[in-house]
Amino acid sequence: MPEQLEMRFWGVRGSIPTPEAANLGYGGNTSCVEFRYGGLPPMIFDGGSGLRQLGLALEREFPSGGECRIFFTHFHWDHIQGVPFFSPMYRPDWAIRFCSSHEPEVLETSLAEQMRPPFFPVTMPAKRAVRSHEQVDGNGLAMDGVRVRPILLHHPNGSIGYRVDAGGHSIVYATDHEHGDAATDRGLTEQAAGADILIYDAQYTPDEYESRRGWGHSTWERGAHLARQAGVQQLVLFHHEPLRSDEGVSAIVKEAQAIFANTIGATEGWHVSLG
Ligand SMILES: [Zn+2]
Numbered sequence: 001m002p003e004q005l006e007m008r009f010w011g012v013r014g015s016i017p018t019p020e021a022a023n024l025g026y027g028g029n030t031s032c033v034e035f036r037y038g039g040l041p042p043m044i045f046d047g048g049s050g051l052r053q054l055g056l057a058l059e060r061e062f063p064s065g066g067e068c069r070i071f072f073t074h075f076h077w078d079h080i081q082g083v084p085f086f087s088p089m090y091r092p093d094w095a096i097r098f099c100s101s102h103e104p105e106v107l108e109t110s111l112a113e114q115m116r117p118p119f120f121p122v123t124m125p126a127k128r129a130v131r132s133h134e135q136v137d138g139n140g141l142a143m144d145g146v147r148v149r150p151i152l153l154h155h156p157n158g159s160i161g162y163r164v165d166a167g168g169h170s171i172v173y174a175t176d177h178e179h180g181d182a183a184t185d186r187g188l189t190e191q192a193a194g195a196d197i198l199i200y201d202a203q204y205t206p207d208e209y210e211s212r213r214g215w216g217h218s219t220w221e222r223g224a225h226l227a228r229q230a231g232v233q234q235l236v237l238f239h240h241e242p243l244r245s246d247e248g249v250s251a252i253v254k255e256a257q258a259i260f261a262n263t264i265g266a267t268e269g270w271h272v273s274l275g
């Protein structure tokens with residue numbers, strides 16, 4: 001029996017955590033998605049505030065230590081702010097491989113910079129886990145039946161998405177992307193082709209987007225059209241706008257379903273197994 005490609009959302013909110021009651025149905029933690037395949041160590045995408053709970057769960061699952069990879073899309077706060085609170089980093093029996101499209105030194109410095117006085121009391125070198133920093137080039141990374149390929153996105157200061165292929169299934173993680181740049185949009189459509197699941201930056205409604213051009217995010221409407229064009233199985237609206245209540249997210253999901261029927265809103269704790 002082929003292995004299953006599994007995915008779980010630990011953080012689905014955009015820009016800043018929103019722990020207010022009206023948002024908790026979909027979730028208030030910022031970007032963090034976990035993938036598992038076969039016996040491979042967990043593959044984590046982004047270190048938003050959702051990374052904190054994931055770290056605690058990993059410590060419970062692997063009480064005598066373990067390893068994981070954390071891939072970053074970019075270094076905006078909402079994608080790295082969970083790193084200082086990722087508990088396995090404080091343990092010498094854990095090995096953590098940080099990955100991004102940047103030079104290893106840039107990756108290391110970018111993560112270390114948010115962890116120094118006066119912004120944070122514990123500096124990165126004081127962490128006890130074994131850490132490494134790896135650059136994912138355009139060819140991506142192949143590991144025991146899993147392939148992780150980067151996708152260039154359009155976002156202030158840059159951002160990349162990832163396509164994960166394993167066991168004949170595929171999931172595309174495309175957050176922090178503003179549509180409208182023809183070459184990038186074309187590249188994303190090609191890379192998303194035939195995926196089982198497309199996770200897409202749907203921060204804005206089309207109306208909201210008009211006054212937020214250049215802020216680096218897209219709309220549910222573009223996501224729905226992209227899902228159709230790329231022929232994916234399912235669209236997951238992600239990076240929810242902080243002002244969007246559960247009611248608001250449900251409303252845009254409904255609108256998106258009119259264009260692409262198999263659309264859902266990303267929900268913290270949602271888990272899927274493909275295969
Ligand atoms: Zn973001």
Ligand SMILES: [Zn+2]
Pocket residue numbers: 074076155159176216
């Ligand atoms: Zn961003």
